[in-house]
Amino acid sequence: xxxxxxxxxxxxxxxxxxxxxxxxxxxxxxxxxxxxxxxxxxxxxxxxxxxxxxxxxxxxxxxxxxxxxxxxxxxxxxxxxxxxxxxxxxxxxxxxxxxxxxxxxxxxxxxxxxxxxxxxxxxxxxxxxxxxxxxxxxxxxxxxxxxxxxxxxxxxxxxxxxxxxxxxxxxxxxxxxxxxxxxxxxxxxxxxxxxxxxxxxxxxxxxxxxxxxxxxxxxxxxxxxxxxxxxxxxxxxxxxxxxxxxxxxxxxxxxxxxxxxxxxxxxxxxxxxxxxxxxxxxxxxxxxxxxxxxxxxxxxxx
Amino acid sequence: xxxxxxxxxxxxxxxxxxxxxxxxxxxxxxxxxxxxxxxxxxxxxxxxxxxxxxxxxxxxxxxxxxxxxxxxxxxxxxxxxxxxxxxxxxxxxxxxxxxxxxxxxxxxxxxxxxxxxxxxxxxxxxxxxxxxxxxxxxxxxxxxxxxxxxxxxxxxxxxxxxxxxxxxxxxxxxxxxxxxxxxxxxxxxxxxxxxxxxxxxxxxxxxxxxxxxxxxxxxxxxxxxxxxxxxxxxxxxxxxxxxxxxxxxxxxxxxxxxxxxxxxxxxxxxxxxxxxxxxxxxxxxxxxxxxxxxxxxxxxxxxxxxxxxxxxxxxxxxxxxxxxxxxxxxxxxxxxxxxxxxxxxxxxxxxxxxxxxxxxxxxxxxxxxxxxxxxxxxxxxxxxxxxxxxxxxxxxxxxxxxxxxxxxxxxxxxxxxxxxxxxxxxxxxxxxxxxxxxxxxxxxxxxxxxxxxxxxxxxxxxxxxxxxxxxxxxxxxxxxxxxxxxxxxxxxxxxxxxxxxxxxxxxxxxxxxxxxxxxxxx
Numbered sequence: 127x128x129x130x131x132x133x134x135x136x137x138x139x140x141x142x143x144x145x146x147x148x149x150x151x152x153x154x155x156x157x158x159x160x161x162x163x164x165x166x167x168x169x170x171x172x173x174x175x176x177x178x179x180x181x182x183x184x185x186x187x188x189x190x191x192x193x194x195x196x197x198x199x200x201x202x203x204x205x206x207x208x209x210x211x212x213x214x215x216x217x218x219x220x221x222x223x224x225x226x227x228x229x230x231x232x233x234x235x236x237x238x239x240x241x242x243x244x245x246x247x248x249x250x251x252x253x254x255x256x257x258x259x260x261x262x263x264x265x266x267x268x269x270x271x272x273x274x275x276x277x278x279x280x281x282x283x284x285x286x287x288x289x290x291x292x293x294x295x296x297x298x299x300x301x302x303x304x305x306x307x308x309x310x311x312x313x314x315x316x317x318x319x320x321x322x323x324x325x326x327x328x329x330x331x332x333x334x335x336x337x338x339x340x341x342x343x344x345x346x347x348x349x350x351x352x353x354x355x356x357x358x359x360x361x362x363x364x365x366x367x368x369x370x371x372x373x374x375x376x377x378x379x380x381x382x383x384x385x386x387x388x389x390x391x392x393x394x395x396x397x398x399x400x401x402x403x404x405x406x407x408x409x410x411x412x413x414x415x416x417x418x419x420x421x422x423x424x425x426x427x428x
Numbered sequence: 429x430x431x432x433x434x435x436x437x438x439x440x441x442x443x444x445x446x447x448x449x450x451x452x453x454x455x456x457x458x459x460x461x462x463x464x465x466x467x468x469x470x471x472x473x474x475x476x477x478x479x480x481x482x483x484x485x486x487x488x489x490x491x492x493x494x495x496x497x498x499x500x501x502x503x504x505x506x507x508x509x510x511x512x513x514x515x516x517x518x519x520x521x522x523x524x525x526x527x528x529x530x531x532x533x534x535x536x537x538x539x540x541x542x543x544x545x546x547x548x549x550x551x552x553x554x555x556x557x558x559x560x561x562x563x564x565x566x567x568x569x570x571x572x573x574x575x576x577x578x579x580x581x582x583x584x585x586x587x588x589x590x591x592x593x594x595x596x597x598x599x600x601x602x603x604x605x606x607x608x609x610x611x612x613x614x615x616x617x618x619x620x621x622x623x624x625x626x627x628x629x630x631x632x633x634x635x636x637x638x639x640x641x642x643x644x645x646x647x648x649x650x651x652x653x654x655x656x657x658x659x660x661x662x663x664x665x666x667x668x669x670x671x672x673x674x675x676x677x678x679x680x681x682x683x684x685x686x687x688x689x690x691x692x693x694x695x696x697x698x699x700x701x702x703x704x705x706x707x708x709x710x711x712x713x714x715x716x717x718x719x720x721x722x723x724x725x726x727x728x729x730x731x732x733x734x735x736x737x738x739x740x741x742x743x744x745x746x747x748x749x750x751x752x753x754x755x756x757x758x759x760x761x762x763x764x765x766x767x768x769x770x771x772x773x774x775x776x777x778x779x780x781x782x783x784x785x786x787x788x789x790x791x792x793x794x795x796x797x798x799x800x801x802x803x804x805x806x807x808x809x810x811x812x813x814x815x816x817x818x819x820x821x822x823x824x825x826x827x828x829x830x831x832x833x834x835x836x837x838x839x840x841x842x843x844x845x846x847x848x849x850x851x852x853x854x855x856x857x858x859x860x861x862x863x864x865x866x867x868x869x870x871x872x873x874x875x876x877x878x879x880x881x882x883x884x885x886x887x888x889x890x891x892x893x894x895x896x897x898x899x900x901x902x903x904x905x906x907x908x909x910x911x912x913x914x915x916x917x918x919x920x921x922x923x924x925x926x927x928x929x930x931x932x933x934x935x936x937x938x939x940x941x942x943x944x945x946x947x948x949x950x
Contacts, residue, residue: 207873245453248455272586272589310870327917329865368876
């Protein structure tokens with residue numbers, strides 16, 4: 127099965143290269159229909175780069191998500207003045223591997239940024255993400271306050287909000303959160319990572335966090351999400367700071383459905399998606415699937 | 429020589445501004461440049477700090493170089509190096525002066541200012557920073573001129589973006605990218621006393637239009653100290669016998685050193701600008717090394733010297749008989765940066781240069797007005813609503829030239845309390861309004877968070893129970909960094925706030941039984 131999937135995906139990708147853009151998309155749709163659908167790829171292994179690559183490949187490869195000439199935003203969590211070992215920011219190698227794979231798939235430009243919570247300069251340096259992502263060719267920038275734009279969201283808690291234009295103008299978006307505890311949302315993973323493109327007084331969304339996070343998902347639709355669980359933060363999140371609270375899982379979870387990913391992510395902490403208000407809300411409002419039994423999940427060692 | 433001097437002045441001014449611009453975090457633990465170098469060379473700060481605190485920062489020993497240099501060469505620092513002197517020079521040259529403008533005879537004033545400052549230092553009151561030229565120029569640029577410059581560039585760019593014309597936006601983008609990398613601050617700095625500090629500085633510059641180098645000639649206490657050191661310089665001005673006292677040099681003299689007559693030249697006032705040499709129609713002036721006695725003596729008048737010294741001594745009780753110095757009456761808002769010495773020792777060392785406020789990553793360090801008494805004016809205090817103390821940042825201690833803020837390694841800084849957070853239950857959303865919010869706890873940077881929750885059910889207006897987490901502060905763990913107050917979503921008056929209580933540096937300003945009484949101050 128695995129090999130057949132891979133070959134089909136590879137073939138589709140190969141053909142895709144030679145065909146104009148619109149046809150390409152059609153063909154992609156056709157081939158995915160034929161291929162057995164995989165919702166979540168869970169990849170475990172010692173190398174963050176290798177497991178990231180293997181997980182995305184299991185979903186059909188980066189070409190399945192990125193088209194030639196795309197401007198892509200890869201959005202990690204660079205929220206905190208913490209080093210990678212402290213598991214408060216996304217693993218830099220996971221981010222860099224995705225950047226690299228985007229270029230391999232023909233992306234024109236890959237941008238990486240986050241609106242940090244601590245001082246942005248310290249977060250960017252200590253996280254190691256800019257260093258790794260730039261080495262992979264990404265354009266890493268600090269948030270420029272001029273680039274926020276009021277966007278109508280029409281959600282249950284958020285009617286409109288300032289969002290970052292570089293994200294809104296991108297052809298494709300890849301979400302790369304890290305899995306951590308959070309005192310209100312219980313866990314912060316895919317959905318909560320989008321707070322990093324909100325301008326203005328975003329702290330207020332905690333007043334109705336579960337619905338607000340789903341509201342954001344109405345307008346921000348990543349083509350791919352890779353949840354970093356190379357290290358997870360099991361207490362004192364989202365900031366952490368003590369290595370005692372860090373658990374090394376050497377895992378990434380890749381998929382398109384953010385609710386499904388966060389639902390699976392909950393199991394890493396001994397919870398289920400049903401324990402998380404925003405996952406329940408997302409499932410109820412039709413953003414994605416919470417019930418893991420309805421998903422095709424593929425586990426890989428790499 | 430004039431050209432050589434101008435080039436030298438320009439080079440030092442550029443170095444000064446370069447180091448000034450480097451006084452900003454790049455995200456790493458250290459800055460990588462000796463940004464306080466100019467102040468390190470300042471013998472006035474060196475001397476007054478020894479007097480006021482009976483101790484000094486090691487770096488200040490560099491100022492001995494300047495002391496020796498001045499004893500040999502006279503006030504070359506004033507004429508060739510000092511950034512404020514150079515700025516005065518530039519402003520003064522903008523006015524077209526009437527020929528044969530007569531200079532004032534006020535040069536003694538700066539010596540009286542010096543004696544006032546040094547005597548008050550001797551009685552532990554450190555006022556030197558108010559008028560020390562290097563402290564003044566760093567502070568004025570940090571708190572006022574540079575923020576204003578940033579503001580103007582950004583406002584111009586904003587206007588360009590608003591036009592929303594394709595070509596203009598592209599140019600604006602280009603200008604923004606370049607200036608961001610070179611001269612603009614990472615984020616717009618705002619300071620509570622920007623206008624006040626800025627107007628004083630502009631006033632000082634404007635005095636150059638009354639008389640050239642007005643500040644340097646009549647007011648500068650560092651110039652006075654260097655003047656005292658250059659009473660018997662080896663490098664001396666001589667006029668040849670052909671001098672017919674035509675006076676051409678008199679009017680070009682920057683220091684008002686009375687060079688017109690060879691017998692009246694005052695080495696203590698000479699800035700070694702070499703203008704008299706360049707101007708002399710007979711080419712009769714030269715500067716030479718000699719051990720002969722200088723022609724004119726510096727006569728300051730014993731009574732006036734004594735009076736200014738007495739005034740400096742009398743100022744100490746005058747400034748101190750205020751409640752700030754009442755025992756057990758600390759100002760709750762006077763939150764000093766981590767590593768700051770105990771308040772008295774701190775005031776004895778702080779020279780109000782503003783380096784710490786310039787470098788503060790969050791803009792939270794602001795100048796005091798009277799919170800620390802009149803003598804503490806423009807010393808740093810954290811205003812957490814403006815910015816918090818970044819957990820892993822130790823830059824303020826690194827740039828402090830006198831050690832008023834000690835240089836701490838992160839591991840030591842993490843143990844220092846600068847104050848304590850308390851929740852205002854009448855405003856905090858989960859307490860007062862049954863609305864969920866956890867921002868203070870989320871932001872708390874301690875590995876074991878100093879904010880913990882009591883999970884309770886609060887009642888809303890309809891009588892429905894709402895699950896809320898009400899924040900409490902662990903008084904032992906909280907370091908008072910203030911990120912909770914900065915980020916509290918209640919704008920204006922916050923739901924959680926910091927006061928200085930519990931600060932490590934103070935034995936009095938405590939609240940817990942047995943917490944600090946016996947522990948040594950930092």
